Amino acid sequence: MFELSDGASDNLLEPAFRYADLFAGIGGFASVFRSLEGEHAYAVEIDKAAALVYARNWGHDPLGDITEDANDLRVTVPEHDVLAGGFPCQPFSKSGAQRGMDEVRGTLFFHIEKILRARKPTLIVLENVRNLVGPRHRHEWEVIIDHLRDAGYQVSSAPAIFSPHMIAPEYGGRPQTRDRLFITATLVPEGMVMDPEPEPIRLPEKVLMQREWDLIQDLPMDNQSSIPGTEISDAERGWIDHWDLMVQVMRAWRADQARLAGQYLRRLPGFPIWTEAWVSKREHDEQLKGVAAWKADFLRKNFDLYESLRLFMGDAQMQDWLRRVRTFPESRRKLEWQAQDATSLWDCVISLRPSGLRVKRPTHLPALVAITQTPIIGPLGRRLSWREAARLQGLSDDFNFGDQKDAATFKQLGNGVNTGVVRQVLAAHVERDKGLLMATERGKRIYQAMSDNEHATAHQK
Incomplete structure (x- = not known):
């Protein structure tokens, strides 16, 4: 089963924030949060192989089922400041049946909502395929936005779609075209008024890629023609x-x-x-x-x-x-x-x-x-190679996949988030909602941790 933090910090200082990592995969969000001095509060992942990799790298076993930890009877997820999750995209993906919330996996958002209402984290960052805002899923998109607002969160109804190749390498960008939708929201403190339609988050000009990528140099790729598992038949x-x-x-x-x-x-x-x-x-x-x-x-x-x-x-x-x-x-x-x-x-x-x-x-x-x-x-x-694929997702070369087969590693990376994009999305979001965040002590700590978009992101573990 997954572990829960006992609430004690790994050091004598209070952490910048505590995070809950839903649908955690191998820990792309954890990579970013750890680099920002965040502390683990909870993680959950239903896939055994991915959970093993997460535990190996982050020291917490996330194996479990979100539907058991957040349902109509109880919410056992502990208190936290930031909630993150790349909730399952198959119900919305063009490569699937696109059944949206008619499919069981498409209803997992409502388990996220139960956590939000019970624990009231200050900031939310969710990731999904861009097709969630496509014409076939307009209803699902509107349901998500309406429910977040009803739970007390300020969120834009305009989609925010970003890809690693849009971001310069010194800001965590990578030579990979990977359009993903990000839903970011801030809890509105008591006594403050929610903006009914905030602007979508935008990345500042200075972090955007201004030249053509060179895959071999910019990734970088290993300059070897023979790496086990990469052979051409x-x-x-x-x-x-x-x-x-x-x-x-x-x-x-x-x-x-x-x-x-x-x-x-x-x-x-x-x-x-x-x-x-x-x-x-x-x-x-x-x-x-x-x-x-x-x-x-x-x-x-x-x-x-x-x-x-x-x-x-x-x-x-x-x-x-x-x-x-x-x-x-x-x-x-x-x-x-x-x-x-x-x-x-x-x-x-x-x-x-x-x-x-x-x-x-x-x-x-x-x-x-x-x-x-x-x-x-x-x-x-x-x-x-699988190591080069990990670099494409912004993971460091000491990220440990164990002795699993290459196919499992590629699958986990394909299901993951790009750490550089997550980092820049967080920085842009806290700037947009600075007024709400600076109204509370918890919000101030989050803002101070996430507002520096020049924080080192290259190959972070």
Whole structure:
């Protein structure tokens, strides 16, 4: 079972604040709170593997069930000043069924509400996928905001969405596109009036990234081509090499076209390349029958590309290339080129997705997700390592995952929060609600701990 602090500080000084860590995962919020001299009051996590990692790094076993600790009969969560939680996103995620509060996991917010009403923490920070404010979940979003206000909290109804790649590395930013929704709220002290519609929190200009990311340097990535668990299989290397041949052909074709036209064209087609559409005219006409307009448009563009390449390469060479690509799994017969003027797939980041090989310049990575789609780092000839993935979430290199399998580590990181974003969100929130916080001694301590957004966040444990 989880441990509860006995209320004693780890040192002789009173802590800046005490925190409750709900849906704690491996402790992304704990990483930030510890760096701000916060003290653990409570943590809960239902996943056994994640709870083990949390206990290993933070000294408290969070294994438990929030529905048992906060329900209609009782609230056993102890007193605390700050409540945090990345409550389950699957009911709202585009990758799920999007059943929202019709799903059991989608009702867990109401257990959070029971804690708020019983313990009245001064500050709340909740995290979820941005789709919670999408059109399919507008009702759920409005319910959450209304219930927070009814419980006495000042909160904006305008969503605050941030990503690690928006923030400069010296302020905790990381080269990862990971849009997440943050709900931050402050308890309105007695005698003060709640702002009925406060501004959403905004990050100050000085913390925002002002240049293009360099993934390998800015993460940083380990400059090694061989790290256990990051290997590329022979089949994967073959798919990439074969597609790279076609990229070189298309680049040469574009350059030849440009010379004839008296201009310089370098970029490959921006639409997805589907080799299933590289067929005869008769088969192409059959493919167009009864398909949606958007798909018909892609099929036509691909057929036109195929015809142009046949003329440029010669039909025999084109058919030789096609014969091999059609031995690949279906999802490897497609290419999504999003690398602008890069010269080769091996100069890029390659994601092997169900929709095909997605190729991007090596600036920043797509979001880590709980399912394993570990990107291939072309210049290094290998996949992203789990240690590098931990850096993407702002965790230090001494963060201890034990001897669990890499897949479990990637899953836990994909479910976690980015510490740099959390840190800057907290700093922006306490500045916005400074007037409310400075009205109480507890609020003053929280403000003083969190208001310095230049606090070191890089690779914090």
